[in-house]
Amino acid sequence: MQDISPQQAQEIIGDLTAIAARASAATLAVPFSAIEQRTKNDLSPVTAADEAAEAIILDGLALLCPGVPVVAEESVAGGRIPASLDGSFFCVDPLDGTKEFLAGRDEFTVNIALITKGEAIAGVIAAPAQGLLWRGVTGFSAERLRLKLSGGVAEACEPAAIHTRPAPARLTVATSRTHLDDVTEAFIARLPVGKRYMCGSSVKFCQLAEGRADIYPRFSPTSDWDIAAGVAILTAAGGAAQAPAGGPLRFGNRAGKFHVPGFIAVGDPAGLPALRGV
16 A cells, blocks of 8 residues: 555545545434443443444445555454555544543543554544534644534534644643643643643643644553544644654554654644653
8 A cells, every 4th residue: 555645645535524524424323321331451431332333434444545544443452454554554543532422421532543654644524513523634734613413414614714823831731631731730830821721532642733732641551543633723823742752753563552652743743852851
């Protein structure tokens, strides 16, 4: 499989948007109160909504880009991993923030990313319960769209360009609601913080991308599918995400079970070198 370029990704971003919209409708097909959950081997929860959304995404990607491998959370959990990731591949989280979903919060998302040479070059993130969708291709642009859901059908419309903002003197810091650790807390304590808030799922990357927050640090491991789409959107909007010690984030590490060790995501990349030394 040949590598897919950002130009080619830009040509299919509308199709990826439609696939994410269809999967979004599936996540809301059953009332939260009626959702049953199971526990996977890694002790994380999974629901029928996760599986229904993943099935829709896998079918859609197979039609759109036949032969392009897909690394999807529930498939990997079931031992279904592509034989080769030598070329480009898609990275999918059909329902990021399952704990938020089960709690009835609106912060869960549907994530689709396109990875080329280990880099997230395109991403779509839908927040079904918020009626919003974000998308971006590195080297092109990032957008926020309205996600209209009616009668089990979803449509993304009204695209508006989004951009990160220059870092202010006092930063707005986004943190995970459920994965905050002592190392991250110590890092934040050294920042010039003006405002801080907790939020679930990859929607935090989208808030950085549209200039509502300035930094999102995480120093504990996370999975490729949790952040790849967000990294692509943030980069397309003018921001950046790097490993805590510096250097780019790379996706598709099969030996590492598709984990990255942590990251610092910022709206204003000019401040990254200084922040790593905080």
